Amino acid sequence: MKRLISSVIIIFLLAFMIGCTGKQAGAVGSEPDSAASESASSTDGPTSADQKPVTLNLYQSQNITDSEYKKLIEEPLKKKFPNITIIRTNATTATLDEVIATGNIPDFFYDGLNYHKYQKLGLLQDLEDLIKKHNFDLNRLKSGIIDSIKNQTNEGIIFTLPFSINTTILYYNKDIFDKFGVPYPPDEQITWEKAVEIGRKLTRTDNGINYVGIDLENGPLRIYESLGLKVLDSETGKATVNTSGWKRVLDVVKSSFEVPGYVQGDKYIYDKNSFLKTRNLAMRVAPLANLIGDLEDARAAGQPINYDIVPPPAFEENFGKGSELAMHTWYISSQSKHKDEAFQVISYILSDEVQRLLARNGRVPCIENKELEKEFGADVPSLQGVNTANVFKAEPRIFHKAHPYEGDVTGFIQETYEEIALKNVDVNTALRNLEEKINKKVDQLKVAGK
Structure with missing residues (x-):
């Protein structure tokens, strides 16, 4: 109860400060009760629509169809973060080098485990501080995921977080x-x-x-x-x-x-x-x-x-x-001005809520939850009658x-x-x-x- 009262007092003080200065105290990613801090299922309603509008540029290197993108990423994020607009560029439209040449460097990337690619481009962001800042629980991820990520660097850096496992x-x-x-x-x-x-x-x-x-x-x-x-x-x-x-x-x-x-x-x-x-x-x-x-x-x-x-x-x-x-993963650009917002988006995608949506639509979830595996493909008509239990019979190896x-x-x-x-x-x-x-x-x- 004391914590709740303290939180309310802090919120009123922030509101008073904003009113006096005319400035936004924090965008999506800086809210202490944001989706990024959720360690289990994200069941809260959409974040407040009066937050400052933010546009995030996403570059997609790995395969995801337009219908999958809309259903698994665009629609859930619109509901959760109505103030965030994501502009997606597909690799089939322009190469990453072409996009970078325009000076409009993406805020985050959808790719696989390509550590050296982003390191060479100077776009690699170590996510450790963001993980701590937003209280993201790495223990929710399936065995082998973080080891595969850390295995790519001598320092054991967490430079990306997963979207789904590509079995x-x-x-x-x-x-x-x-x-x-x-x-x-x-x-x-x-x-x-x-x-x-x-x-x-x-x-x-x-x-x-x-x-x-x-x-x-x-x-x-x-x-x-x-x-x-x-x-x-x-x-x-x-x-x-x-x-x-x-x-x-x-x-x-x-x-x-x-x-x-x-x-x-x-x-x-x-x-x-x-x-x-x-x-x-x-x-x-x-x-x-x-x-x-x-x-x-x-x-x-x-x-x-x-x-x-x-x-x-x-x-x-x-x-x-x-x-x-093999995983489809998210990278945050080291040059992004909206790292917190991008991380909050990624953490929400890793909530039970969205990972269940992925599982039901034929993507292997990357959080440890056997119940989601039972729901795999439930909303995909072309998977009805298919023996989806076979998806989970071969355990993946740690990525070299x-x-x-x-x-x-x-x-x-x-x-x-x-x-x-x-x-x-x-x-x-x-x-x-x-x-x-x-x-x-x-x-x-x-x-x-x-």
Whole structure:
């Protein structure tokens, strides 16, 4: 009671000061009872509409459809913070460099774990002080999230906070399986080798349509992550690809390329459009968010896909584990004039209230609450009848510590796939070539001082 009386007195004193000076005592983020201080569910009504209007510029690098953005971010924030306007720029509209060149630097960013990207741009904000200032409870986040974030820096800095977890799963088109009389993949993890064998039964031509059983062009990333492998040594920057582990990965890839009918001329990549549009791809290993929004859009357009999902493949000794902990996350710009407001927005998105909304709309929540997992996909028509329990069967690994040059060299892996698929290069030679290309590029970057 004494605390309540003291708070009321303070509020009246602030109101008196504002009236005398004509100045706003605090914007959204500086209110001690703001959404950022909520450690559990955010159930209070919208913040007062008489607060000073604030415009936050958001740059979106990672995938989120317009309908998802409106439902999961825009609408909840409008209700909670009617004084805050968010202007969103999508990477498909302008690159981040182009936006920065205009001088209109975003206040915050929607991306993945890209520490070095924002550090190089001078836009990285350490969130520790904001976390303490707004009493944000990190213990509410799922295991592995903060460790993955801190793991990116030598100092263990918390430079980003999550939006949702982008779990890897295996999508499959039930109609293609039915067409060729092949049993569906089981609801438990299978090996990568078994996945390729199932794909072999579905790779065939029928009525002029070339069907492909499983695409591993995107899969190898998930394969080497499932073994905890890296491309570069996080300290030395030397290539770490010419190893028995990497050979095991590329042996699986090569076996998929060797399936008769898989490589068609110079085509060996079957992207998500093969699953969504041409619909000649039976199975696709991909992050959850890579397809869920598009599948719902297809349903809404009157072109639903008869699909289901199962846990991602793994090597047998790693059953129960998935790929590394992939997340869509929020960064606050070090140059923003509205850091408190941006943090308050992020903390509200991490409330039980909004995370439940995410879960019900097909995004894996990043707070520790098993009840939300039970509600996963409840509001997504295209997820009805889908075995959504399979989303949570493979535990993600801690995200590895990335080297600053990692993003500059991973493109060489694609060249390695091409060598194996189209030039019939053996795996050992392909790995030696990959190692040489990576080390040469790293040396060039070091000389250039980048």
